[in-house]
Amino acid sequence: MKIPEQGCLLRIFIGESDRWHGTPLYEAIVLKARELHLAGATVLRGPMGFGASSRIHTAKILRLSEDLPMVIEIVDSREKVDTLLPHVNEMVTRGLVTLEDVTVFKYIADPKLA
Numbered sequence: 592m593k594i595p596e597q598g599c600l601l602r603i604f605i606g607e608s609d610r611w612h613g614t615p616l617y618e619a620i621v622l623k624a625r626e627l628h629l630a631g632a633t634v635l636r637g638p639m640g641f642g643a644s645s646r647i648h649t650a651k652i653l654r655l656s657e658d659l660p661m662v663i664e665i666v667d668s669r670e671k672v673d674t675l676l677p678h679v680n681e682m683v684t685r686g687l688v689t690l691e692d693v694t695v696f697k698y699i700a701d702p703k704l705a
Contacts (some may be wrong), residue, residue, distance in 0.1 A: 598693050599666070600664065601689075602663070602690075604640075605661050605663070609685070623675065629671050630666060632663060632664065634661060637661070639659075639660070
């Protein structure tokens with residue numbers, strides 16, 4: 592898949608326990624991005640963080656959290672990201688969603704998988 596040199600980074604900050612119709616929200620968003628043929632998505636699990644409530648979520652042994660921070664990052668053209676945004680708007684009921692312009696330096700798929 593070829594994406595233009597100028598792209599858009601969609602970054603979604605949610606909690607690990609957030610759900611969409613019984614499915615983990617991060618999983619539902621990644622599957623929707625794949626369904627819409629976006630270039631790719633990565634989910635990152637944070638060991639510590641806080642959001643609008645200022646409540647600390649941490650993976651420390653003495654204070655195990657069941658709601659660690661999750662970040663979903665998706666890079667593609669602005670037009671392709673725009674096709675996903677209405678779905679993200681519906682699915683994310685709490686969290687933070689950001690967009691930023693990015694320069695894509697390199698994006699090469701494994702030819703064995705093509």
